[in-house]
Amino acid sequence: MITGKEERPKVVTDLPGPEGKRIIAEDEKYLATTTKAIPAVVKEAKGIVFEDVDGNKFFDFASGIGVINTGHCHPTIVNAIREQAEKVIHFAGTDFYYDIQVRLAKRLTEITPGSFEKKVYYGNSGAEAVEAAVKLARWSTKRKFILAFMGAFHGRTMGALGLTASKIIHKQNFFPWMPGVVHAPYPNPYRNVFGIDGYDEPEELVGRVMGYIEEMFKRYVPPDEVAAIFVESLQGEGGYIVPPPTFLKELRKLADEYGIILVDDEIQSG
Incomplete structure (x- = not known):
């Protein structure tokens, strides 16, 4: 006890x-x-x-x-x-209105950063939230491609699995994955595909990653057909990786330049 x-x-x-x-x-x-x-x-x-x-x-x-x-x-x-269970345990929030749902959503919009209009989507899991974000991005932009990063973990349902790239065991024997997903290197300061010491040269590492994405856009992924960029601001299952401080700012600039939705998956870092 x-x-x-x-x-x-x-x-x-x-x-x-x-x-x-x-x-x-x-x-x-x-x-x-x-x-x-x-x-x-x-x-x-x-x-x-x-x-x-x-x-x-x-x-x-x-x-x-x-x-x-x-x-x-x-x-x-x-x-x-306990108090809520004595009133209502469950009600179909997609079919009926309920005050607590509204109050929680309002509070979440108040405490999250940014001075823009916000809305809340309630999901049962991280993978479900990612699936919903993919659908929303493709529907709202009418674009096809999704950009994610090597080492990413966005879930194991079939859509989210297409974005996940942390361990091959997650994807083995499940091909074909969701089409239209491409991956770029994540700026891991310690282990990255460029062989750069990202602690000594963080700007060089970020520049290489952004250059890689721009090269993708020139060669085989038209940027005006990219619906969203999915990124973990701190990679979770990929190794709890903290990227250089300027990475997300540069990614934001890139997304804005091409009209791409930037989705920050903070399911693990929260």
Whole structure:
């Protein structure tokens, strides 16, 4: 049990413990998944600490894959969920109007940067949001091509998979992917295709990447047929890569020059 009083990691069994092994065996038997790699079976969590089914306690440095920014089971959030569940658990927001949806959307537009009109789209996952962004970009521009970057992860559904280029295992045996997607090098300061030390020469690295894109536009991707550029401002699965500071500014200039929509996928960096 987690008391919340200066809880610290504590291991009392082999990992995984006997109950954990039993549940993992049943998981492997009944669940269709290829993603689990950490043999921890969570029982409860509070703050930064989670306890497994065998009584072992750990710090959650993954923060629920980056979505538990207030810690697990923060009392304010728990109370808000409880209060809402006592009123309405689910309503079809695509068919009916609901005040909470509107209020949340309004608040999100207020706290996000930029002095322009904004709208909110609610999605169930990152891949779904990417798919919606692709559709919106192609529909609104009437253009065909999408530009993404090597090392990118935008999801594993069939449309988003076309943009993803982080690991070949994601794409193996799923060809043909979504047509019209091209990839450019990402300005990884440490490992990049140009052999440049991006820490010593960040502007040179950014210049090479932008030059590569311009060369694509000259040779085989007409810029007036590019609907959107999808980019992770900080690459996630590609290696948690921080590009040089001027990269996004230069990308913004390029997109504006050719009337291309710039989509910043912050699903992992948030």
